[in-house]
Amino acid sequence: MSEKHPINEMLDRPVVMPKVLDYMRQSQKEFAEPINELENYAHENRVPIIPHETAVFLDFLLGVVKPTDILEIGMAIGFSASLMAYNHPERHVDTIDRYDQMIRNAKKNFESFGLMDQVTILEGDAKDILPELDKTYDFIFMDSAKAKYYDFFPYCMDRLKCDGLLMIDDIFQGGTVFDELDTIPKRVRKIHKKLNRLLEVIQNCEGIETTILPLGDGVLLVRKTQNRSFHNDFSL
Numbered sequence: 001m002s003e004k005h006p007i008n009e010m011l012d013r014p015v016v017m018p019k020v021l022d023y024m025r026q027s028q029k030e031f032a033e034p035i036n037e038l039e040n041y042a043h044e045n046r047v048p049i050i051p052h053e054t055a056v057f058l059d060f061l062l063g064v065v066k067p068t069d070i071l072e073i074g075m076a077i078g079f080s081a082s083l084m085a086y087n088h089p090e091r092h093v094d095t096i097d098r099y100d101q102m103i104r105n106a107k108k109n110f111e112s113f114g115l116m117d118q119v120t121i122l123e124g125d126a127k128d129i130l131p132e133l134d135k136t137y138d139f140i141f142m143d144s145a146k147a148k149y150y151d152f153f154p155y156c157m158d159r160l161k162c163d164g165l166l167m168i169d170d171i172f173q174g175g176t177v178f179d180e181l182d183t184i185p186k187r188v189r190k191i192h193k194k195l196n197r198l199l200e201v202i203q204n205c206e207g208i209e210t211t212i213l214p215l216g217d218g219v220l221l222v223r224k225t226q227n228r229s230f231h232n233d234f235s236l
Ligand SMILES: C[S@@+](CC[C@H](N)C(=O)[O-])C[C@H]1O[C@@H](n2cnc3c(N)ncnc32)[C@H](O)[C@@H]1O
Pocket: 048, 049, 050, 073, 074, 075, 076, 077, 078, 079, 080, 081, 096, 097, 098, 099, 102, 124, 125, 126, 127, 143, 144, 145, 148
């Protein structure tokens, strides 16, 4: 029997309208002064850092999760690492980056914020560093080259404690991740394929729970629910 339902017009509207985005970017709280200054500096100088709505969410989420051991993949000038560590002496952040200029700037920032004891910079390519790590973490934030998220995923899971969270930034490629491959410029096809593969594999992967948020260019949150190896699921 067919039954008429009231139309839920929100279902047919994009979730993030420009005015909603403006609100989330411009009207949500500012961070403590040095972090706020670094965020403004990064935006003015077009240094790639997480957008404000993602930063506010990250800050909120860590307040709930209460991690002590954090791993970051993709540090840039240290904005997100500083945000996670500042005013939280109980937290330690190990953060990976391979780009000298970013590392020099991040060091200066950590020094001036008094975070040198709380942040450890791991210099080099995450593909070499991740397999060598032996520590485990409550929270991992991955914000590096998108074509590598799929490859790095099982290594992140190796290093994540059971019940720990992995947050991955920028998974939508501006929404083009859902377009047909032949409409995608050749230079970004690898990213397109790898992000699609990641989204596909996590759907049916045992031992994790996931959710996706339309913040910035898309955030994937993964909770590890079983202590197992994920390398076979993410075969190359
Ligand atoms: C988007 S930026 C990180 C921004 C930072 N999370 C923030 O919000 O303040 C990405 C960084 O990842 C680094 N990166 C990309 N691929 C990497 C890899 N395979 N190994 C190490 N660092 C990498 C780049 O050098 C760049 O500094």
